Amino acid sequence: MTTIKEETLVAEIDHLDKKGNGQAVIWRESETGSNPRKLKLTIPLTLPGEKIQVVVDEPDKRRRKVSPEKILTPSPERQDAPCPHFELCGGCVWQHWNYEGQLKHKTNHVKEALQREGLDPELVRDTIGMDNPWHYRNKMEFTFSPEGDLGLHEQGNFRKIIPLETCLIAGRKIVDATMEVSEWVKEFGLKGYNKDKHEGLLRHLMVRESFETGEIMLALFATEAPAGELAPAAEDLITRITNKFPNVKSLLWLVNTDWADRTQSEETFVLAGRDFIYDELGGYRYRLWFDTFFQTNPVQAQKLVELALEMGEPKEDEKMIDLFCGVGTFSLPFAARVKELAGIEIVETSIESAKRNATDNNLHNTTFLARDARRGIDEVHESWGLADLLLIDPPRCGAGGKVMRRIGRAKPKRIVYVSCNPDTFATDTAELLPFGYTLQKVQPVDLFPHTVHVECVALLTLDE
Structure with a gap:
């Protein structure tokens, strides 16, 4: 049995990479006593200037990605992240950084x-x-896990879904409607899509909300049409959404059987309303379909x-x-x-x-x-x-x-x-x-x- 070598080190964050992760360099003496070796560390959830204690496995490698074990010298711009999902969910990377520092x-x-x-x-x-950097997004795309949980991908892991209880960057009505769909999935015991096995029913949920007109679109992406054994579940979804969310002017069921993990449609079923919603920007009105690119x-x-x-x-x-x-x-x-x-x-x-x-x-x-x-x-x-x-x-x-x-x-x-x-x-x-x-x-x-x-x-x- 091979023992993995670990070493506790102290690193100072020099800068952030393009993904928002802290970058640090540590010079270590080589085992042969020759020239020092450079170890480049990528440390998520850190800020420039911070001193971080980390545990590095295989420190003789040239590059390692590690989690911060302890913040020894925190940045004055560091704050507590308000979202309970922050350190796992891949939707945000800087909730631990005050807004002035981000800007x-x-x-x-x-x-x-x-x-x-x-x-x-x-x-x-x-x-x-x-002025208020929260609940600003008017469109979100959520993914179903194979077990039927609805959420966002884990940071750096597109195979794992973090089930959401809230989302602090999405519009509040988007969150409410998403939680209702999540409850509907659980009540009917519907399964999510397994990307590896290419099986399962539910793939994605896209939600759009116009902050100006108040109209909402719910677009459910599935591998089967809402017919046959699925008809009762689809009818229940229509009833609960139209009763609880009268602003939902477009309730769609979109069939996607393709291997590609994208929000695309081979066949579209309009369960309620129309296949688009109206939005406004600067006094001009726009029609938005599920695949329309529009500022979020x-x-x-x-x-x-x-x-x-x-x-x-x-x-x-x-x-x-x-x-x-x-x-x-x-x-x-x-x-x-x-x-x-x-x-x-x-x-x-x-x-x-x-x-x-x-x-x-x-x-x-x-x-x-x-x-x-x-x-x-x-x-x-x-x-x-x-x-x-x-x-x-x-x-x-x-x-x-x-x-x-x-x-x-x-x-x-x-x-x-x-x-x-x-x-x-x-x-x-x-x-x-x-x-x-x-x-x-x-x-x-x-x-x-x-x-x-x-x-x-x-x-x-x-x-x-």
């Missing part, structure tokens, strides 16, 4: 990303936080729109392109202020939604194209010439060099860049500098308190 870290993250690309970090303003923090999303309008300064005689436009979150408020707007998005269902949303809001100066970014820009220019203003809101991976260089050659006078990833934002922005663009300002916005994520709105102008 400072996010501002520095954006500054460091710009500095790495040779951009001026002094252009970065302080991150705009929330409406309070801060409104700030993003306001900042984009303030920086972009749209004018009545201007033509504009909204690149990666989605369902028109930015398109609609800008279209109301410019002569003509073209939205470009590769996802066809999002483009159909954007067209419908524009019509619902009586905006008739919009064109929406289901194209990749570069081809879409070319088609718009062939149709009505060069754009005066361009807004870009790419996915987390960024737009990429080819798209940014295409934008640079198109030479819009002003570019508003909305980013959900400071690192790719900085890389993309650097691509525009050789084309005569100057980065004017960068405003970080915290859309996801208690997580590592931070959004930015930035303005670039073409040098005269």
Whole structure:
């Protein structure tokens, strides 16, 4: 029997990695007495500057991930996490960090990303936080364990589900409706889906809530249709949800038998209401289906729109392109202020939604194209010439060099860049500098308190 070597060490947290975990380095004498060996430690639930006592198994390895055994010197920004699930649940990583500390870290993250690309970090303003950084999410996706428990994945373990009693980042009505579905599952003894064996009934529960209209969507993802032996359970679900939650305007049962662990549907059953709900942002109305991408923090999303309008300064005689436009979150408020707007998005269902949303809001100066970014820009220019203003809101991976260089050659006078990833934002922005663009300002916005994520709105102008 092999004995695992363990050693108690004291580590000082130097910085946090991209997942929000503490990073420390310890130099240890080698057994042969030669040069010291570097041991890199990843220590979750720690903060910069803290001294931590840890027990390391196999300390002769170069890298280890360990849990903190004792906080020897706590950060003055450390606080008690209010959620009972915090240290296990993967929904949040920083509830042990006071909110002011989180915001400072996010501002520095954006500054460091710009500095790495040779951009001026002094252009970065302080991150705009929330007055109340709790219960801010208007959409949650929960997963069923094989036993039928409903919750979120354990941190770093997508095979284990933490059954939830509450969730402090989800809207309160979302939590109440989720707990009702959980109770329904237990009463009928329904089983969850086993990813390894590819068997079981219930996979996910998606809940959307509009903070403006009050409408709620409950979407249950299962491997079978709500018929036959499942019909009584489905009827009971309809009765209890419609009686207790009159704001649920969309109760869906979606069949997904695919191996992929995603919230997708092969067949959709509308158990009650319609297959979408209405939401509003900045006075504009949007239809949201179960697979519609929409900002999950409406309070801060409104700030993003306001900042984009303030920086972009749209004018009545201007033509504009909204690149990666989605369902028109930015398109609609800008279209109301410019002569003509073209939205470009590769996802066809999002483009159909954007067209419908524009019509619902009586905006008739919009064109929406289901194209990749570069081809879409070319088609718009062939149709009505060069754009005066361009807004870009790419996915987390960024737009990429080819798209940014295409934008640079198109030479819009002003570019508003909305980013959900400071690192790719900085890389993309650097691509525009050789084309005569100057980065004017960068405003970080915290859309996801208690997580590592931070959004930015930035303005670039073409040098005269």
